[in-house]
Amino acid sequence: MEKNNIKKQNVYVSEEEKTLIWENVQESFKKTFGGEIYNSWLQKISLVKEYNDYLILGVPTRFFRDWIVSRYLDKILEQVKSFKLSLNRIEFKIIEEVKQNQELAKINELNKVTEIRDSILNYNRLNPSLSFANFIQGKSNDIALSYSKKVCEHISRYNPLYICGGVGLGKTHLLNAIGLSLQNNNNVMFISAERFMYHFIKSIKKNDMVNFKDFFRKSSVFIIDDIQFISGKESLQEEFFHTFNSLMDKGSQIIISSDRAPMKLDRVQDRIKSRLSGGLVVDIEIPDLELKSKIIKKKIEEIENQFKEKISLSDEVINFIASESKTNIRELIGILNRVIAFSRVHNKNLNINDCKNILKDVFNQIRVITVDKIQNVVSNYFNIALSEMLSQRRSRPLARPRQIAMYLAKKMTSRSLPEIGRRFANRDHTTVIHAVKTISRLSEQDDEMKKNISQIKSLLLDQQ
Numbered sequence: 211m212e213k214n215n216i217k218k219q220n221v222y223v224s225e226e227e228k229t230l231i232w233e234n235v236q237e238s239f240k241k242t243f244g245g246e247i248y249n250s251w252l253q254k255i256s257l258v259k260e261y262n263d264y265l266i267l268g269v270p271t272r273f274f275r276d277w278i279v280s281r282y283l284d285k286i287l288e289q290v291k292s293f294k295l296s297l298n299r300i301e302f303k304i305i306e307e308v309k310q311n312q313e314l315a316k317i318n319e320l321n322k323v324t325e326i327r328d329s330i331l332n333y334n335r336l337n338p339s340l341s342f343a344n345f346i347q348g349k350s351n352d353i354a355l356s357y358s359k360k361v362c363e364h365i366s367r368y369n370p371l372y373i374c375g376g377v378g379l380g381k382t383h384l385l386n387a388i389g390l391s392l393q394n395n396n397n398v399m400f401i402s403a404e405r406f407m408y409h410f411i412k413s414i415k416k417n418d419m420v421n422f423k424d425f426f427r428k429s430s431v432f433i434i435d436d437i438q439f440i441s442g443k444e445s446l447q448e449e450f451f452h453t454f455n456s457l458m459d460k461g462s463q464i465i466i467s468s469d470r471a472p473m474k475l476d477r478v479q480d481r482i483k484s485r486l487s488g489g490l491v492v493d494i495e496i497p498d499l500e501l502k503s504k505i506i507k508k509k510i511e512e513i514e515n516q517f518k519e520k521i522s523l524s525d526e527v528i529n530f531i532a533s534e535s536k537t538n539i540r541e542l543i544g545i546l547n548r549v550i551a552f553s554r555v556h557n558k559n560l561n562i563n564d565c566k567n568i569l570k571d572v573f574n575q576i577r578v579i580t581v582d583k584i585q586n587v588v589s590n591y592f593n594i595a596l597s598e599m600l601s602q603r604r605s606r607p608l609a610r611p612r613q614i615a616m617y618l619a620k621k622m623t624s625r626s627l628p629e630i631g632r633r634f635a636n637r638d639h640t641t642v643i644h645a646v647k648t649i650s651r652l653s654e655q656d657d658e659m660k661k662n663i664s665q666i667k668s669l670l671l672d673q674q
Contacts (some may be wrong), residue, residue: 230265230293232257238289243282246555250517251278252286256305264299265290272337275302277547280626284643299640336393336400340386346508348501351380354492358384361463362391365431368490370454370464374471375494377629378540381467384494385433388465392431396463399429403439407446427456433465437486439632442477451482464489497539502532505539506546513550521550522559530562534569541624545569579670581619581633587669588615591662600635613645618666620646 236255240248254274259266269275278286283300291297347355354373361371373381389400406426413422426432432453440446457464468475471493472486497505506528510521531549535542552568553560560568589596592611599612612634619630620642627639634642652659 230257230260230290235290235293238292239286242285242289246551247282250551250554251282258303258305263296264301265297266301266303268303268305270305272304275304276626278302279628279639280544280624283627283639284646287643299638336389336398337386338390340383341390342387344508345380345383345387346501346504348497348504350495350497350501351384354380354384354494357490357492358388358465359391361465362388365392365396365463366461369458370466370486370489372472372486372489372491373465373467373494374469374491376496376538377469378538379494379496380539381494382435385435385465385467389431389433392463396430397428398431398433399426400433400435402435403437406434406450407439407443410446410449423453426453427460429457429462431463431465432457435467437466437468438470438475438478439636440478440482441475444479447479447482451479451485454482454485458485496536497542499529499532502535502539502542503528505542506532509543509546510550521553523549523553524559524561526562527560527565530565531569544624579622581623581625581630584618584622584670585615585633588618588666591666591669602635613649614663614666616642616645617649618663618670622667622670 235257236253239252239255243252251274254270255278256268257265258268269278279302287297287300290300342355342359345351345355354375357368357371358373361368373384375381385400389398392398409422409426413419440450454464466486471491472483475483475486506523510523514521527549531542531545535545549560549565549568552564558564585596585599588611589599592599592607594608594611598608599615601608603609616630616634619625619633620627623630625633627642630642631637631639649659649663653663654660
């Protein structure tokens, strides 16, 4: 009998046929991660669907999903693989979305247009917590906030409204807030560029482009997030261009977000850049000290309300965190969560010296190191073109530097695995996991690899 066969009630079943007992998996989480992390984050994970090679797990909110994916996904996958070797991937669903999808499947006898609509609703519903009322205003975002509100008062006056800025600065929050303000009296479509592409490809495969075009061009307010995702996708750009023109012709309001200005979009058609630049372009900048302090206090209040517990951080500590964090709001919240978690585990009120010890590695890294910077330094170190390193070619001279760059992005930035994958020509997060494991193993076994990693890290840290 092969060792990966399991005896169950006198019947031998293969590893592939084995079904997970989720209670046992949860027990392993508790032992591996400890009671504090388990009770705060992992206890709320549920098993939605089990396939031979991957799982769909349910989590209560997007915040939970992003936190778990960025910090615990590798170990979670490792744990579930110990119960079922064939598993190699995990997907997360917001549990409310899963329930709604199940309800819709039971109620509706879906035609093709309804299928698109319900899928959009399930993946891209407006979040009621991301409204203008709880958007924290400061000098870095007051112009973007002001014009977002003006769009709600005078549709098509600023068309398109293009909001750009770095990752984690509040662009999606503003888009969501606009949608919430306009949805009662308008046909609002809110979608990410990634989901737009998904439905585009799906409709092509089903030979159903007529319904696709009709559905996306009938909205009176069209909101699309992260338009930079269309970079390099010629057929998708073609469809977006015609959708954009159709909506403009009928007087629909278009709101777009991106991580860069229209004319800086790489591998995007000039005619699209021109149209995106033809409306109002507003920028969100890095938050200043005052805004970061406001955000920290607001987040503490939200966490207290969510978990029904008191969080004691002095104004001195809050100001220290705000002044030392030099990047975006998302990373600021990550730093705050780290401080709060330490305070919970050790059951003590923290002072500035405590925070310095907790965050010394974080501040040294996030102040200067980005995925873009890692990619540039690695490609220069190995004397290869950045475009080649990010290409789909799998030859060893390109694949190994690419894996090293992914490894360093995971180790030296706070980006989640899916985010890192997207920055490497839209690769899947499982590719990043494989790269991290490969380079981790090689850096332990191969002196040359260990030297390469050390030298590249030095190059990254020396450019402060």
